[in-house]
Amino acid sequence: MTLAPRPDARPGAPQRRSLRRPLRRALRERFVEAPLLVAALVSIFTTVGIVAVLVFETFEFFHEVPLWRFLTDTQWTPLFSEKYFGIVVLLSATVLTSFGAMVVALPLGLLAAVYLSEYASPGVRRAVKPVLEILAGIPTVVYGYFALLFVTPILQALIPGTAVFNGASAALVIGIMILPMVSSLSEDAMAAVPRALREGAYALGATRFEVAARVVVPAAFSGIVAAFMLAISRAVGETMIVAIAAGQSPTLTLSPLVPIETMTAYIVQVSLGDTPYGSLEYKTIFAVGMALFLLTLALNVASQSVLARFREEYP
Amino acid sequence: MVNDSASLATGLRSALAALSADRVVARVGAAAGADSAPAFAIRGLSLWYGHFQALRDITLDVASRRITALIGPSGCGKSTLLRCLNRMNELIPQVRIGGQVLFQGEDLYAPQTDPVEVRRRIGMVFQKPNPVPKSVYDNVAFGLRINGYQGKLDDLVERALRRAALWDEVRDKLRQSGLALSGGQQQRLCIARALAVEPEVLLMDEPCSALDPIATYKIEELMTELKRDYTIVIVTHNMQQASRVSDYTAFMLAGEDRAGALVECGETRSFFTNPRDKRTEDYVTGRFG
Known part of the structure; x- marks a missing residue:
């Protein structure tokens, strides 16, 4: 069998397609990707935010109440006038x-x-x-x-x-x-x-x-x-x-x-x-x-x- | 004694019924010489999965201390038949069984028969090696332990591994996971595990289909060695294997409705060279299947 001529060599055949990605498809991909990324980031930011607030406020708390009282008190009465924080x-x-x-x-x-x-x-x-x-x-x-x-x-x-x-x-x-x-x-x-x-x-x-x-x-x-x-x-x-x-x-x-x-x-x-x-x-x-x-x-x-x-x- | 004669009588009755109904009666046991009493006498066995009939009216004797091969194309019910011999099928929901399977004259499916005891005396090796994810030692000891052996199992484990021709390869690896062995070693480990509980029969469901030729050769060699003490029934896809290792061969084929039936059985020597049935001839000469 001999090698046949390329089909696009025939008259009226469509032009050879480039391997480059068409612009429309590139844009569409970009638009799909963005909301997916946002969805993933929401949960990450929430977690980070929660931990950050926890750490910050806990830090503030231990400014006023020493850690050893938190760990060694045997009563828990922060809402009363005589406060214990066990x-x-x-x-x-x-x-x-x-x-x-x-x-x-x-x-x-x-x-x-x-x-x-x-x-x-x-x-x-x-x-x-x-x-x-x-x-x-x-x-x-x-x-x-x-x-x-x-x-x-x-x-x-x-x-x-x-x-x-x-x-x-x-x-x-x-x-x-x-x-x-x-x-x-x-x-x-x-x-x-x-x-x-x-x-x-x-x-x-x-x-x-x-x-x-x-x-x-x-x-x-x-x-x-x-x-x-x-x-x-x-x-x-x-x-x-x-x-x-x-x-x-x-x-x-x-x-x-x-x-x-x-x-x-x-x-x-x-x-x-x-x-x-x-x-x-x-x-x-x-x-x-x-x-x-x-x-x-x-x-x-x-x-x-x-x-x-x-x-x-x-x- | 009373039980024995009663079961003998039922056995005879069903044998006579089978003869008079002009079924294919495989009297391979009769040719076996000294061990002429068959290990299994299967009489008019049918099996349904729900509404689907997988086995139709199978009547077959399995010779004691010989190797019987079940061959046939995929879906002909040979594995299903094998699993009827140690009541493994009833682990699948919605299985119905008709007919009789007598093991040394006792009805395997009688209401008073305990499937656990049946499976202890009739061991099984599966298509894919299935050691439990424990050490080599524990795999072999597993069956002994659940059957209530107390005390030191070392000797029994060693003996089983020697019988399965595996001892020399694993003697230094007894504490390693059974899954770390090669496929062929795993399969011999499963054989050792089955032999450890001293069964009388070994059922083998395509035991070499997942193995390479060298591992296959070792298993076949082992089977020939084991048949002096055990009745072996092997399901195989591989006709060369059936002709190499077995003494008797039974050929099964699925009918129009896909229910498996027995076509022919006999001594392996004449079975492949001189089949009586045209369908057997077509199959063993490779014309289909």
Whole structure:
């Protein structure tokens, strides 16, 4: 076969096209890119702005109140005339409610996920998962009143001497609130474990439970830890439920049956009141917010290192 | 004893029924000499995934301590048939099974049969090596542990790895991840894992399809070695492999409605050189499939 002449050598053929980008297309690309960039920058600037304000106001706060008082006082009374600034009071309440919520949500959530992933028929799974996700969509203020008006009376009937506002009720209900998150995300992680791994175990004579406990959960471990950590962050940051059900009296206690005030509940209390701008009370909410921010940051860092250490790779 | 004679009776009855219905009865077990009792007697086995029939009326004997190869084009149901032999299919929802599979005279699908016990005695090796993301040692010990072996497993692990012709290659890597081994080593690790629990049968679902020729050769050599103690059923795409390693060959083909059926089976020696069925001849001579 001989080489044919180029088609554009024929008379009337269109002119050869240049490889240069047409101007119109270049402009269009530019116009598409700009809003995308702006959208990305909005979230970055917001984050930077929040951190900057937190840092600035916290700095101001520690100008007036020394750090050691913040860390060592055992009372929290910035709104009274005799002021104490022991963050440990609010921190203990946050830890108490979050820990209680974890005790409820982690085992239940993991068991629910194992059930959904390994035991439930596809029909049951299709029905249950959306219900769980609806549970995640209930406004937290509804949960708060559920805790105060439904759970607390039950607790009071079961355990005499339980106060109207108490940590246990809030912890239980936060646990219920984050349960769908734990189970749904854990189930996703388990569903991603290859079927071949399960079949290998079944073929060795493993029961369903052995497959779940010895193959699926270890293989999905990193995803499950990620679910747990997200849930803990949610519990630590939860505001409405604790503000409504746990009370607003800062008390340094380990008892779940008395009124307490968490870090988030304190911020709400001050923000809703008529605290003048720039006053010391006003600055306390930034100091508390900073402490809360550091707490969740520490949780995130901890979860990253846990993930890095325990990751089980599978093909 | 009572149970034995009862199951023998049902076995005989179904065998007679099969004969009178003029089905393709594969009496390969009868030719096996000393081990004349078949390991598996499959009688009129059908299987449905929902409304789709994947297997139709399969009747086949599988000889004890021999290698039986299941061959056929993709989608003919040979893997499905293999998975009926250790009840792996019922892990898939909406599977229905009709007919009988007798293992040493016992009905695998009887209500009182425990699928966990079935799978412990009938081991399986899969198409893709599937070690768990744990150490070589733990992979082999896994089956032992779930079957309740206590105490020191070292000797049992070593024995299983030796049997799978892997010991010399991994003796210094027992604590390394099983996934760090090569594909062929991983597959032998899976064989070792299956052998560790002392099964009576080894089902192999295209065990070499993900391996290179040298690894394939090692696995085939191993199979020939293992058949002295184990009944082996292997599904393979590769007709050369079937003719190299197997004693008996069964050929399956999907019908018009895509339901897999048995076409022909017999001793491998005559199967490839002297097929009785025209479709078998077309397949083994490479005219389709």
